[in-house]
Amino acid sequence: MSYARQMLDAYPVTVTVDADLLAATIDAVSDCAQACTADTDADLSEQNLAEMVTCIRLCLHCTDICAATLGVLSRQAECGATVLRPLLEACAAICQSCGDECERHARMHTHCRVCGEACRRCEQACRELLQAIR
Amino acid sequence: MSYARQMLDAYPVTVTVDADLLAATIDAVSDCAQACTADTDADLSEQNLAEMVTCIRLCLHCTDICAATLGVLSRQAECGATVLRPLLEACAAICQSCGDECERHARMHTHCRVCGEACRRCEQACRELLQAIR
Amino acid sequence: MSYARQMLDAYPVTVTVDADLLAATIDAVSDCAQACTADTDADLSEQNLAEMVTCIRLCLHCTDICAATLGVLSRQAECGATVLRPLLEACAAICQSCGDECERHARMHTHCRVCGEACRRCEQACRELLQAIR
Amino acid sequence: MSYARQMLDAYPVTVTVDADLLAATIDAVSDCAQACTADTDADLSEQNLAEMVTCIRLCLHCTDICAATLGVLSRQAECGATVLRPLLEACAAICQSCGDECERHARMHTHCRVCGEACRRCEQACRELLQAIR
Numbered sequence: 001m002s003y004a005r006q007m008l009d010a011y012p013v014t015v016t017v018d019a020d021l022l023a024a025t026i027d028a029v030s031d032c033a034q035a036c037t038a039d040t041d042a043d044l045s046e047q048n049l050a051e052m053v054t055c056i057r058l059c060l061h062c063t064d065i066c067a068a069t070l071g072v073l074s075r076q077a078e079c080g081a082t083v084l085r086p087l088l089e090a091c092a093a094i095c096q097s098c099g100d101e102c103e104r105h106a107r108m109h110t111h112c113r114v115c116g117e118a119c120r121r122c123e124q125a126c127r128e129l130l131q132a133i134r
Numbered sequence: 135m136s137y138a139r140q141m142l143d144a145y146p147v148t149v150t151v152d153a154d155l156l157a158a159t160i161d162a163v164s165d166c167a168q169a170c171t172a173d174t175d176a177d178l179s180e181q182n183l184a185e186m187v188t189c190i191r192l193c194l195h196c197t198d199i200c201a202a203t204l205g206v207l208s209r210q211a212e213c214g215a216t217v218l219r220p221l222l223e224a225c226a227a228i229c230q231s232c233g234d235e236c237e238r239h240a241r242m243h244t245h246c247r248v249c250g251e252a253c254r255r256c257e258q259a260c261r262e263l264l265q266a267i268r
Numbered sequence: 269m270s271y272a273r274q275m276l277d278a279y280p281v282t283v284t285v286d287a288d289l290l291a292a293t294i295d296a297v298s299d300c301a302q303a304c305t306a307d308t309d310a311d312l313s314e315q316n317l318a319e320m321v322t323c324i325r326l327c328l329h330c331t332d333i334c335a336a337t338l339g340v341l342s343r344q345a346e347c348g349a350t351v352l353r354p355l356l357e358a359c360a361a362i363c364q365s366c367g368d369e370c371e372r373h374a375r376m377h378t379h380c381r382v383c384g385e386a387c388r389r390c391e392q393a394c395r396e397l398l399q400a401i402r
Numbered sequence: 403m404s405y406a407r408q409m410l411d412a413y414p415v416t417v418t419v420d421a422d423l424l425a426a427t428i429d430a431v432s433d434c435a436q437a438c439t440a441d442t443d444a445d446l447s448e449q450n451l452a453e454m455v456t457c458i459r460l461c462l463h464c465t466d467i468c469a470a471t472l473g474v475l476s477r478q479a480e481c482g483a484t485v486l487r488p489l490l491e492a493c494a495a496i497c498q499s500c501g502d503e504c505e506r507h508a509r510m511h512t513h514c515r516v517c518g519e520a521c522r523r524c525e526q527a528c529r530e531l532l533q534a535i536r
Binding site for chain 4: 205208
Binding site: 063064067072087090 | 195205206209220
């Protein structure tokens with residue numbers, strides 16, 4: 001069981017969102033932030049560097065937005081749907097863009113394939129959480 | 135002239151958004167992230183701690199979202215309106231909530247008054263930038 | 269296998285540090301950053317709030333330093349021991365302080381017990397990595 | 403007067419470090435984090451991209467470490483010298499490396515010149531603060 005799930009189960013106030021879904025989303029944004037950071041650096045080591053610039057930039061944006069989403073989701077209280085909804089939309093959107101770009105390089109670069117999977121899983125988790133809080 | 139503005143003026147590609155507006159927004163989200171971090175800690179030192187919990191939580195969310203917005207705005211390229219628009223909406227929304235809560239404590243705590251001003255300026259800048267990119 | 273390990277295995281350049289140790293450290297700092305963020309918020313919900321202030325502050329510091337360490341470790345190249353060594357020392361030191369404080373509350377608050385475990389695992393990983401790079 | 407200085411002056415507990423020095427350091431790490439983020443993106447737009455890879459990587463590391471230092475310095479309490487000293491050493495060291503590399507490109511790229519200045523100012527501020535807390 002992940003730390004995110006253990007922390008949720010130990011939370012002193014009842015959480016209104018489904019705990020399985022929330023824990024899965026927290027783990028997915030955390031993994032995606034890390035994968036995008038690693039992919040940025042791996043891209044910078046590749047021979048076809050000029051072709052990787054878009055991928056690098058999207059990974060950098062994705063890291064920043066996933067980090068913010070991770071922070072907000074890890075705190076259960078006082079955020080409100082007017083903040084959480086657009087944040088999850090932004091996170092899903094950058095994961096989609098970044099996942100699309102990573103997939104374009106997936107055959108040539110294994111690190112882009114792995115990062116693309118992390119983006120897809122994160123995008124999916126954000127969209128499911130968005131539906132759950134509507 | 136702020137570093138943000140100097141960096142914008144030295145950017146090798148033409149920036150499509152008004153540089154004054156963009157630099158002002160970058161400075162505002164940067165100041166707001168710092169003020170919210172400092173206010174969190176100042177709140178934790180106050181006698182009426184139990185009444186400051188909402189303010190602390192909103193400041194923590196505001197710090198995280200401003201940090202992501204700062205990162206995304208500081209990079210000029212490859213983000214796209216489907217990401218930037220909801221991110222700026224989330225940033226304006228948390229700055230509004232956090233600014234409202236800070237103002238409730240402004241008479242009693244000067245640090246909340248200062249932080250509330252940083253939130254208002256950031257909210258305003260994000261809304262102006264949102265209008266400019268529509 | 270964690271994403272961190274998959275990304276390491278796909279890295280285009282040979283990594284000089286033991287990949288098992290590095291991947292374990294990346295996972296430990298990532299878990300610790302998340303657990304500290306969640307613990308901050310859980311502490312803010314407790315009845316004995318005044319007694320939790322030190323724990324909250326240490327968790328906030330620990331989150332920030334783990335996040336930086338996560339970023340630096342996730343990029344394999346160009347950091348150098350004059351940067352990495354003191355960063356790992358700072359990370360191990362804050363994890364030790366934060367873990368000590370969390371343990372003081374572990375019997376009363378399960379979330380502090382879980383967060384304390386994440387801090388201990390992170391401190392241990394940082395110290396092992398420090399020895400490996402000496 | 404910067405928000406950092408205003409927040410310091412409003413802090414409810416007496417700060418033991420010289421407030422001018424602390425506020426100047428907070429402003430310097432905040433500016434450096436932003437400049438390095440912007441320089442990363444500017445470097446990615448340059449024709450001589452392959453020569454900019456070291457600069458990009460150092461800027462990414464510098465952004466992460468400055469962000470953590472900013473968070474820790476913005477909170478006045480409960481950190482301790484065993485954490486703060488190595489963190490400031492890591493921050494000064496990465497600012498030195500990143501500043502050196504930026505200066506190598508300063509004649510060709512104005513954004514590297516500006517970023518290099520931000521790194522130098524940040525390194526200097528961290529070293530002065532280090533001496534003050536010894």
